[in-house]
Every structure is written in structure tokens, then in C-alpha cells.
Amino acid sequence: MSHSERMSFETNALLTPHETLQMDAHMSSSLEFLMENAGAMVARLIRQHFKSCRVLVACGPGNNGGDGYVVARYLQGWGWPVSVAPWKKPQHGSLAARAAQEWTGPIVAFEAAEAMRAELVVDAVFGAGLSRPLPEDVVHFFQHVPRCVAIDVPSGVDGVTGACWGEVPQALLTVALVRKRPGHLLEPATGRCGQVVCVDIGMPEEAFSGLKARYWENTPSLWPLPLQYEQDHKYTRGVVSLYGGAHMPGAARFASDSARHTGAGLVCVSSSEEGAALYRTVLPGCVVDQKTPYDSVKDQRRRVWVCGPGLTFKEVESVLPTLLEAQCHVIADAGALAWADGLPEKLRGVKVMTPHLGEFVRVFGPVRTSRLEAAQQASKETGSVIVLKGADTVIAAPDGRTAINRHATPALATAGSGDVLSGIIAALCASGMPAWEASCAAVWIHGEAGRQAAQAKGGWIVAEDLITFLGKARHAAEKSQKLSINR
């Protein structure tokens, strides 16, 4: 297995249930060992998180159930009072059936009354093998569960999309095996998982061969930031341009300030005569001109543009087609997305789009599958990186790479926050980072700035606060990258 193949599954890579099943098939001769380790690790975590109490392990017919029988055996071995409630017995001769045979403790009926008698229920009913909505008796059972620990995922969670196939158990703790799944990070599943802890079950390296990571949790190890060099000057650090509208100057101001605070060497704002006069007074750190887009793009240094914040339909119409024709790297937000209402093909050539769900639906139509799949599909169709913003922002690249960001804070939900994000993305693109990496890094830095600002300001922040923390947030990412290189 090559270094790059191995690296692609390091730490923050996410495994889909399908990939888990592929690995299991590949490792069939070691599966018993893996199941034993999985059960032992879950039991150990339970011992760490809870005091000895009456435990009921609810087991399904597959290997998720098999893990459950192992958990029961370990806890009982440590003197805990444990019973097992099989929803359905494993198939004769299967690995799960062997694990079940080794369970010599009490077996009770899979019914609500038993769930209520327990102080802690282990959900080992369905994991990666879930293939359809939850049976009604499973839903009914879990409605009566006091406290729950889920193995792999709470039964009924789709490990890829985070969708819930019915009313899924509410876990306090979910134990992910080998790697987290995308679904652990996506709503509504995240809300059902409680704390997610990932455990090493001794999966051998060769199990990863033939697999290529496509999903990652968004962490600084995913996107090396450019370093600062002594010989740097403003043009090597990167030039960001934007067209400033004459009617809503605040948005352009947030985007340009955030680009500068993230590290752009120079920010140029072009506007109408009326707009330029205003921008000269409110943006003393930017170069403000009255050039037409046609003239601006002749300057080969002005390749990266933010288009949309604070722009009317007419203003976008007068700028964006010229930028796209000149093959500039455009980060499209707000007004630029509204300009393409129902007509995503108008945005063809845009490098990065940053819609929230409402904007996304207006451009691409209703989300019929999941937010994750809709973002991936839109990215593939348009050739743009799609940053679908939310508590679980999805960053999808046209080649299928997808990052999910949980490094954020509800404090970011404030007017101007989106304009700030587009400025950060632009600054990082201008510094030479590829569009997907720049977008992932920007979303993380935006989240980090929000966290730091919220901590400093006592929880409630405005976009201006975010901007002042961008330098520190970028530094935090750099520090974390240095640590992971040195590890």
C-alpha cells in the first residue's frame, strides 16, 4: 500500500458504511478478531463513562448485533448485571451467531417493558447493514429506553447522509469503529448520536487497500496553508478584487476587510462613480477605482474576484459575465446566486459558490435526496466547489471530494457572516491554494474566528468581531498544522 493511499485514510478521513462492508469482506478471515476488539472497546468506553448499572444489550441479526453480544460478555465479566434482548436471532453459522453462542447470561424478550427495567441500553440492532426504514417494534422499544449507547450508529441512521430512517434512538454516546462516518457529522443524525468517540479495533493496514478516501472531517490537516516568506510582497501574498455595489456597501466592506485580515496582500474594489466615493472613505486599506469590469480583468494580477455581496441583479449582470468570460476565479455569493435563480448554468465557470440552503434551493431546486448528495450533485454538474453553509457545512468538489465542517459556533448566525466567509475564501484562493482546499480552510478559519470572538465577547458577536479575529484564527490553523507535522 502506497504512502498516499495510507495517508488518505489518516485520522480525519470518514468511512462510509459501504466502505466498512468492503473492508469487512476483504478481512473476512480476521472478522472474528475485529468483532471481539470492537465489543471490548465499546465495553471499555461504557465502563469509562458510566457507573456499574443494569444494562440491556439490544442485538440485531447482523454483525452489529454480534458486537453487542461481545459487549455483554465483557461487562458481565466485570461484574455488571447484564441481559441481552435479541430483536431477531443471527443466522445459523454466521459470525454473529458464534458471538451469540458465547453469551451465557440472561436473554430477555425484545420489548418495551424490558427496556424500561434497564438503566442503560446498548443499541446493537443495526449498523452499517441498515437497508430500509426501522421496523415499528424497534422504534417502539427505543422510545422506552432510559439511557443509550449506540454501536457504530444509532439504529436507523444512514451513515452516509445523516438521514434518519424513522424515529431513531437518542444516544448519549455513539462508538464509531475504525473511523467516523459522514453521517456522524451531519444533521439530523448528529443530534441523535450524542458524543461520538472513535475507537481503534486493530484494523490491519491492508484492509484500506483499494479504497480511496472521499469524505473528510474538516480539520487543518486536510489543507496546508501557504507559509509566509521573508521575500514575500503584496502580490505574492495575493490580490483579491471585488465589485462594490452602490446600494449595499456594507457587504462589500465585510468581504474586503475579511480578505485583508486573512492575509491577502492587496484588495481592490471597483465601483461606480457614486460607489467609489463612498468606498474610498470606508475602506482606507483598499485600492478603490472606477474601472469597468472589462478594464479590470486586463490586469493579470486581478484574477480572483468575490462577486455578489451587496450587489443588485443589475450590478451582477453588468459584472459577472465579463469575469467569467475572462476566466477569472470567481467566488459567487448572495446577489450572484440570486441572479442565477433557477438557472444554475448561468454560473458555469464560477470557482466557488457559497449558498445557504435557501439560496441553494433557489438556484438548484428542491433537495430531493440529502443536503450532502445535493451539494455533491450540484458540484459535479456545475464544475464549481459548492460550500453549502449550515451548522454542518458541506464542501463538495466536482471530483467528488467532500469535507464536512463541524468547527463552528451558533454565534456565526449573524448578518454579514457570509460576506466574511467569501472574503476569506478569496484571500486563500489568491494565495495560490486550489479552490476546494481554500474553501475548506476558509470555512474552518471562519468557524475558529467565530469561536474565539464568541469567547472573548461573551457569546454574542457581530460580523465586525469575526473580522478582528481572522488573523488569530489563521494562526491557530497554522499552529495545529505544525503540531501534526511534528507528531
Ligand SMILES: NC(=O)C1=CN([C@@H]2O[C@H](COP(=O)(O)OP(=O)(O)OC[C@H]3O[C@@H](n4cnc5c(N)ncnc54)[C@H](OP(=O)(O)O)[C@@H]3O)[C@@H](O)[C@H]2O)[C@H](O)CC1
Ligand atoms: N470494519 C468494521 O468497522 C467492523 C464492524 N463490525 C460491525 O459490523 C456491522 C455491520 O454488520 P452487518 O452484518 O453488515 O450489518 P448490520 O448488523 O448493521 O445489519 C444487517 C442485518 O440487519 C438486517 N436489516 C437491515 N436493515 C433492516 C431493517 N430496516 N429492518 C429489518 N432488518 C434490517 C439485514 O437484513 P437484510 O434482509 O437487509 O439482509 C441483516 O440481517 C457494523 O455496523 C459494525 O457494528 C464488525 O463487527 C467488525 C468490523
Ligand SMILES: [K+]
Ligand atoms: K447500532
